[in-house]
Amino acid sequence: MIRRLFIANRGEIALRVIRTAKAMGMTTVLGVSSADATSLPALMADETVLLGPGPSSQSYLSVQQVVAAMVAAKCDAVHPGYGFLSENAAFARAVAEAGIRFVGPEIATLEGMGDKLAARALALEAGLPVLPGGEAATRAAVHARAAEIGYPLLLKAVAGGGGKGMRRVDRAEDLDVVLDMAQAEAQAAFGNAAVYVERFVAKGRHVEVQLLGDGTHAIHLGTRDCSIQRRFQKLVEEAPAPAMPEAARAGIEEAAVRLARHIRYRGAGTAEFLVDATDFSFYFLELNARIQVEHPVTEAITGVDLVEQQLLVASGKALTLTQAMVRPVGHAIEVRINAEDPDADFRPAPGRITRAAWPAGPGIRVDTHIAAGGEVPPFYDSLLGKLIVHGASREEAVVRLQSALARIRIEGVPTTAGLHARIAADPRFAAGGVDTGFLTGLAQ
Amino acid sequence: MNDDLPLNAEDIAEITAIIEASPYRELDLSTRRFRLRLARADGAETGLTQEWQWAGSAPEAAAAEAAHTADPDAVAAPLPGTFYHAPQPGAPPFVAVGDVVGPETVVGIVETMKLMNPVHAGRAGTVAELIVPNATMVAKGQPLIRLA
Numbered sequence: 001m002i003r004r005l006f007i008a009n010r011g012e013i014a015l016r017v018i019r020t021a022k023a024m025g026m027t028t029v030l031g032v033s034s035a036d037a038t039s040l041p042a043l044m045a046d047e048t049v050l051l052g053p054g055p056s057s058q059s060y061l062s063v064q065q066v067v068a069a070m071v072a073a074k075c076d077a078v079h080p081g082y083g084f085l086s087e088n089a090a091f092a093r094a095v096a097e098a099g100i101r102f103v104g105p106e107i108a109t110l111e112g113m114g115d116k117l118a119a120r121a122l123a124l125e126a127g128l129p130v131l132p133g134g135e136a137a138t139r140a141a142v143h144a145r146a147a148e149i150g151y152p153l154l155l156k157a158v159a160g161g162g163g164k165g166m167r168r169v170d171r172a173e174d175l176d177v178v179l180d181m182a183q184a185e186a187q188a189a190f191g192n193a194a195v196y197v198e199r200f201v202a203k204g205r206h207v208e209v210q211l212l213g214d215g216t217h218a219i220h221l222g223t224r225d226c227s228i229q230r231r232f233q234k235l236v237e238e239a240p241a242p243a244m245p246e247a248a249r250a251g252i253e254e255a256a257v258r259l260a261r262h263i264r265y266r267g268a269g270t271a272e273f274l275v276d277a278t279d280f281s282f283y284f285l286e287l288n289a290r291i292q293v294e295h296p297v298t299e300a301i302t303g304v305d306l307v308e309q310q311l312l313v314a315s316g317k318a319l320t321l322t323q324a325m326v327r328p329v330g331h332a333i334e335v336r337i338n339a340e341d342p343d344a345d346f347r348p349a350p351g352r353i354t355r356a357a358w359p360a361g362p363g364i365r366v367d368t369h370i371a372a373g374g375e376v377p378p379f380y381d382s383l384l385g386k387l388i389v390h391g392a393s394r395e396e397a398v399v400r401l402q403s404a405l406a407r408i409r410i411e412g413v414p415t416t417a418g419l420h421a422r423i424a425a426d427p428r429f430a431a432g433g434v435d436t437g438f439l440t441g442l443a444q
Numbered sequence: 445m446n447d448d449l450p451l452n453a454e455d456i457a458e459i460t461a462i463i464e465a466s467p468y469r470e471l472d473l474s475t476r477r478f479r480l481r482l483a484r485a486d487g488a489e490t491g492l493t494q495e496w497q498w499a500g501s502a503p504e505a506a507a508a509e510a511a512h513t514a515d516p517d518a519v520a521a522p523l524p525g526t527f528y529h530a531p532q533p534g535a536p537p538f539v540a541v542g543d544v545v546g547p548e549t550v551v552g553i554v555e556t557m558k559l560m561n562p563v564h565a566g567r568a569g570t571v572a573e574l575i576v577p578n579a580t581m582v583a584k585g586q587p588l589i590r591l592a
Contacts, residue, residue: 348557360494407485
C-alpha cells in the first residue's frame with residue numbers, strides 16, 4: 001500500500017501523477033522549487049515542500065534535497081515522473097536506503113539501461129537486432145569502427161539521452177573534428193566523454209513499444225511512432241505506428257517483450273527502435289525506464305491508466321492485466337505545445353501566458369499545467385502542454401487534430417501550435433508513416 | 445481541501461457535446477477554486493475551447509519585467525535566463541574589459557530552458573564594462589556588457 005506519495009517532478013507530469021494518485025486514495029506531496037511555488041500542480045497537491053531555488057541543480061536535480069524532503073514529509077513512495085532524477089540510479093538507491101519505495105524499475109535495471117553500451121549488450125543477449133557498430137574507446141578504435149560500418153554514421157554518447165553528444169558524420173575526413181565536438185558535448189552534458197559508433201539509417205522511423213512488467217510477467221501495450229522530431233527531440237507522437245504491415249508491428253512488439261522478460265523488467269518502460277522506412281527492418285536503440293511524455297496516446301487507444309499501473313506495481317502487486325486483455329481501439333495522436341519559436345530555430349521563450357484557450361470536445365484530451373496568468377520559468381524545459389486526439393481511425397484522428405489546432409489560442413509567448421497546424425495539413429503526414437527527416441522538408 | 449480535481453477530459457467532452465447541441469454559445473462557471481469558460485472558438489468554423497483560471501495560482505505582476513532604459517552602448521540579453529561569462533565553469537571568459545569585439549563576437553551565453561544561447565556583441569567596439577556578474581539571472585533586454 002502507498003499512503004503518502006511524493007512527486008519529484010513539476011509541470012504537466014506532476015499534475016498527471018497527482019490526478020491518478022488522488023483517485024487511488026493516496027495523499028500527494030509535491031516537491032517544488034521557489035519558481036513553481038504557485039504553479040497549478042502545487043495548488044492541486046495535498047501538500048507541498050520547498051526543495052530550493054529555481055535552478056534545477058539546486059532543486060529538482062538535487063538528490064540530497066529531494067530525498068530529505070520526502071523523508072521529512074513521511075512519504076512511503078516517490079514517483080519521479082520523466083526527466084530530472086527519474087532514471088538516476090544513485091537517486092533510486094538513496095530512496096531505497098531511506099526506506100521509501102521508488103516508483104520505477106530495479107536499481108540494476110537503471111544502471112544497465114543508463115549506459116547505452118550495456119543496454120545494447122543486454123538487447124543482444126535477449127536476441128534483439130541492433131545497428132551495426134559498437135564501442136570505440138580510443139580515436140583509433142573509432143576510425144576502425146567507422147571503416148567497418150561505412151558512412152554516414154552516428155556518434156552517440158555512452159551516457160547519452162535527449163540528443164546531446166549525438167552527431168552525424170557524412171565523410172571520413174570529417175570524423176576527427178566531429179568526434180571532438182561529440183566528446184566535448186557528452187562531457188559537458190553527462191560528465192562522461194565516451195562515445196560509440198552506429199550506422200546511420202537514412203530513411204528511419206522512430207517506433208517504440210510501451211511495456212509493463214512486475215518483475216515476473218511482462219506485456220506490451222502496442223507501438224507508438226515518434227518520427228517527427230527536432231534536435232532529436234519528439235514533437236508529434238501517435239499510436240499505433242501507422243502505415244506499417246501488421247507483421248512488422250507484431251515483430252517489434254514481440255522483440256520488446258522478449259527484452260522486458262530477459263531483464264525481468266518491473267514497472268512501465270519503453271523500448272525504442274529505429275525502423276527502416278523502406279523495408280521495415282528494425283533495430284533496438286534503448287529502453288527508457290520511466291513513464292514517457294507521450295504515454296497518453298497509448299492510454300487513449302488501450303483505456304489503461306499507465307500511472308495507475310506504475311503505482312500498483314510499485315506497491316508490490318502483480319500485474320492483473322494480461323496480453324489478451326489489451327485490445328487497442330482506434331488511433332491517437334499527441335502534439336507537444338512548447339513555448340518555443342519555430343521560426344527562430346525553436347528558440348525557447350519563457351514568459352507569462354496571457355491567454356490559454358485549449359480545444360475541448362469529444363476525443364480530445366489536454367494535459368497541461370498552464371492556464372491564463374501562468375508563468376513559464378526560464379529554468380526548465382519548454383513544454384506547455386500536450387494535445388491528444390483520439391479517433392476511430394487514423395483519418396478521423398487527423399481531422400480531429402486539424403480542427404483542434406485551428407481553435408487553440410495560447411498568447412503571451414510564441415508556441416509550436418502553428419507549426420503543428422502545418423504538420424497536420426501536410427499530405428505526407430495525412431498519408432502516414434513519415435521518416436525522421438520530415439520536419440526539415442516541411443513547407444513554410 | 446482539494447480532494448477531487450474538477451472535471452477530467454471525459455467530463456469536458458460531455459459538457460462540450462451538450463453545449464454544441466444547444467443554442468448556447470458558451471458556459472462560464474465560477475467557483476471559489478476555479479473559473480472555467482467553455483465557448484465556441486473564435487475564428488474557427490466548429491468546436492469549442494476551454495479556458496481555466498485558478499484561484500491562488502500565478503499572483504499578478506509577480507515578475508513584472510523591469511523596464512530597461514535603452515542604452516545604445518549596452519549589449520542586452522536576447523532572452524531571459526542565466527548569464528554566463530564563460531562557456532564552462534573554470535574556462536576562460538569569452539571577453540574581458542579592453543577586448544576589441546566585432547558584431548559577431550560571442551560575449552557570453554544565456555542559459556534558458558536547458559539550452560545555451562550565445563550572446564553576440566551586435567556591433568564593433570571595445571569592452572568597457574561587464575555589468576552583470578557571472579551566473580546571474582537576467583531579464584530579457586537587461587544590459588549585460590557595455591561597449592565603448
